[in-house]
Amino acid sequence: MLIKLDELPEGSVAVIEKVDLPEDLKERILGMGFIPGRRIEVVKKAPLVDPTVYKIGNFRVSLRSSEASKIYVKPVNHIPLFLCPEGTVCKVNALAYGRRFLNELARMGLDVGKKIRILRNNSGKITIEVDGNIHTVGKGRASKIFVEVIE
Amino acid sequence: MKIDVAICGNPNVGKTSLFNALTGSRQRVGNWPGVTVAKKEGYRYWKGHELKFVDLPGTYTLGAQSLDEKIARDAIVNGDEDIVVVISDALSLERGLYLLFQVLEATSKPVIFVINAIDEARKAGIVIDKTGLEVSLNIPVVLTSALTEEGVDELCDKILEVYSKPSIDQRKFILKYNEEIEQAIQKIERELEKEKEFDSYNKRWIAIKTLEGDSEVLQLITKSIPHLEIPEDIQIEISSDRYQLVSNLLKNFVSESSYDVWNISDAIDHVFTHKYIGIPIFLAILYMMFKITFDIAAPLSDSVAAFFDWLANITSSISPRWLASLLSDGIIGGVGSILVFVPNIFILFFMMGFLEETGYFSRAAFVVDRFMYYLKISGRSFISFILGFGCSVPAIMSTRVMGDPRERLVTLLSVPFISCSARLPVYILIAGALFKNPGNALFGIYFFSIIVTTVSILILNKLFFKGTPSPFIIEMPRYRMPVVKNLVIYMWNNGKHFLQKAGTIILVSAIVIWFLSYFPAGNVENSYAALLGKLIQPVFKVHQFDWRITTSLIFGISAKEVVVSSYATLVGSQEDSPDLVETLRNSLNPVNAFALMVFVMAYVPCFATLATIKSETGSLKYMLFSIVYTILIAYILSLIVVVVGRALIA
Incomplete structure (x- = not known):
């Protein structure tokens, strides 16, 4: 259920669950307000994708994914695909970054705005229907596809 | 009476602006003892008292x-200052209060809480209940604006009041944590009480810091108390409790803003950090900065040069002859050729100040961070390298903000390879004399210097450390309109180093060079200088540098621009006279001329840079390393240029 902060796409809102950084760095990060239970927003990715600006309260701070990947969060506005129960229909809201990843999805016909139906979702593998075609996605991939449940 | 006041606060809260508003031009930039990090002090006379302010580095x-955090904390915990002023930003009070709680825990000195940028807060419709905060925190709270100077006098009054009546002030507010944390604190406090050596320490603070996993405090106490149990996750709970209290205070005493003050900032950021145009904009800003630096400065530089020519003309007719020569060739010629660059340097620092004050520097670091990531350093060092184009000294000093000492060392030792403005006159002279298109040669050498810097970063990372990337955590402050007064102070504080350099190192080296080139025979060909140059000339046999060039290179160690002035002295002509160019043309060809430019670009940083490296690293070792390292690289590279260049032409 926990997602690494760096996996969230721009515009996501999440709640911080766990900060897993080395002690000294943790003190600074905590001092900046990265405290479990607080809301965090993904504001902007740098032109070369890394680092990313996050917003906590009205404080904006840039973190590299090497650090952000050690901060675990629970998404608020989107949920990752693997959390959707069988039988639901959902809309793709956002996709995590990764060129190869995006290419793969494009081949499946998956893009932001597309509707997908969850046919099966059992431990690790999710079978989905996109435009009448059926695909199977692993949990890793499914944690990078953010959706909104429609029905 | 003299009252010492320490000023601390988060970065980007207008701390420096308020410091400027408090002290005006009565500032002195010195060093912190031991670590020799720049220490800014300022004075204000107020109602018969002398207030001395120390600007501590900004921290969260x-x-x-980091070094900055350590300095701020040492001053707050153990410093000689009588009063601590904590400055916060009215628009991000949260972190300001968080720091305030830590300061209150750490120090027994009276504390005053300043909420700055109150004018902006009012515009945003934020109402702050000052009295409510004062009562809750039990310390004085002052609302200020560094821009309109509102509240600055009130702050001075409060300082006097707190100083003269310390009894009314404190016991200040002390944060009470939850039961579990308090028990853990008390347990450590009891342990500390058993040990005599902690008698003079603030035991509660030591206990809290221990629980927070502070490496320095842990080191201090584990010697006496080896078996300490620190409950897991207590560090997070401590921060969490502090933030809980902060949000309670905000809820009770600060009203929400009626509109988002970030709207404009976000709109600007949408463009400046844009996926596609963010990097082009960054490059365009860099280009404009240097264009303005050199184009606006050109007429000013010309008039400075004209003035020194006129002066040298007058002194050259004095008798005796040696005095005339000392004055016009040595002192006026030498120092004059350096002062020509004062306009460039001041304008450059004005622009740097502008980019820093507006908040763009953080964006620049953000946008290009990924490039630096490949070099195992962060976008923050990029700023130091940019500064290096102006002058290596402030560039090296700017590495202080880096949290990671390894990154800092690598940056600091590689910065001298960036072509600073002092190298420009050497390039201009050589390129102008030997290349049909001097602009291309200039571009070539700047490009080369960037490549060499990059390679140096990789080498040093490999050499000293296995090179894990350092964390890059940098705040994106909201954009602000810079205040001219602050820019002028920034420009002066940084630029005056160059003037001091001209007044001291360069003046002395100008006189020494003149002496070596005038005595014993009264002419250059048979002087001591020539002897020295001829002595090392064989080393540059392949390069085919003549003794005048090798001699100038020796003197160039004092400051790069001295290469030009000493060459002029050796040739016995004025710097911009046709003779000088003619002599150069006769002694060099385009290939070894470019090799000479490369050598000048890379070899030993100037005295001032060496001194800065020594003071910033606190060790002679790195200074000596830098000397050997740069000479080695300069020699090898220029040799490669000569060999490859000849092969290409032949």
């Missing part, structure tokens, strides 16, 4: 992670 916590 009082940890021991």
Whole structure:
């Protein structure tokens, strides 16, 4: 259920669950307000994708994914695909970054705005229907596809 | 009476602006003892008292992670200052209060809480209940604006009041944590009480810092108390409790803003950090900065040059002859050729100040961070390298903000390879004399210097460390309109180093060079200088540099621009006279001329840079390393240029 902060796409809102950084760095990060239970927003990715600006309260701070990947969060506005129960229909809201990843999805016909139906979702593998075609996605991939449940 | 006041606060809260508003031009930039990090002090006379302000480095916590944090914390905990002023930004009070709690825990000195940028807060419709905060925190709270100077006098009054009546002030507010944390604190406090050596320490603070996993404090106490149990996750709970209290205070005493003050900032950021145009904009800003630096400065530089020519003309007719020569060739010629660059340097620092004050520097670091990531350093060092184009000294000094000492060392030792403005006159002279298109040669050498710097970063990372990337955590402050007064102070504080350099190192080296080139025979060909140059000339046999060039290179160690002035002295002509260019043309060809430019670009940083490296690293070792390292690289590279260049032409 926990997602690494760096996996969230721009515009996501999440709640911080766990900060897993080395002690000294943790003190600074905590001092900046990265405290479990607080809301965090993904504001902007740098032109070369890394680092990313996050917003906590009205404080904006840039973190590299090497650090952000050690901060675990629970998404608020989107949920990752693997959390959707069988039988639901959902809309793709956002996709995590990764060129190869995006290419793969494009081949499946998956893009932001597309509707997908969850046919099966059992431990690790999710079978989905996109435009009448059926695909199977692993949990890793499914944690990078953010959706909104429609029905 | 003299009252010492320490000023601390988060970065980007207008701390420096308020410091400027408090002290005006009565500032002195010195060093912190031992670590020799720049220390800014300023004075104000107020109602018969002398207030002395110390501007502590900006921090978010009082940890021991970076040098800046350590300095701020040492001053707050153990410093000689009578009063601590904590400055916060009215628009991001949250972190300001978080720091305030840590300061209150750490120090027994009276504390005053300043909420700055109150004018902006009012515009945003934020109402702050000052009295409510004062009562809750039990310390004086002052609302200020560094821009309109509102509240600055009130702050001075409060300082006097707190100083003269310390009894009414404190016991200040002390944060009470939850039961579990308090028990853990008390347990450590009891342990500390058993040990005599902690008698003079603030035991509660030591206990809290221990629980927070502070490396310095842990080191201090584990010697006496080896078996300490620190409950897991208590560090997070401590921060969490602090933030809980902060949000309670905000809820009770600060009203929400009626509109988002970030709207404009976000709109600007949408463009400046844009996926596609963010990097082009960054490059365009860099280009404009240097264009303005050199184009606006050109007429000013010309008039400075004209003035020194006129002066040298007058002194050259004095008798005796040696005095005339000392004055016009040595002192006026030498120092004059350096002062020509004062306009460039001041304008450059004005622009740097502009980019820093507006908040763009953080964006620049953000946008290009990924490039630096490949070099195992962060976008923050990029700023130091940009500064290096102006002058290596402030560039090296700017590495202080880096949390990671390894990154800092690598940056600091590689910065001298960036072509600073002092190298420009050497390039201009050589390129102008030997290349049909001097602009291309200039571009070539700047490009080359960037490549060499990059390679140096890789080498040093490999050499000293295995090179894990350092964390890059940098705040994106909201954009602000810079205040001219602050820019002028920034420009002066940084630029005056160059003037001092001209007044001291360069003046002395100008006189020494003149002496060596005038005595014993009264002419250059048979002087001591020539002897010295001829002595090392064989080393540059392949390069085919003549003794005048090798002699100038020796003197160039004092400051790069001295290469030009000493060459002029050796040739016995004025710097911009046709003779000088003619002599150069006769002694060099385009290939070894470019090799000479490369050598000048890379070899030994100037005295001032060497001194800065020594003071910033606190060790002679790195200074000596830098000398050997740069000479080695300069020699090898220029040799390669000569060999490859000849092969290409032949």
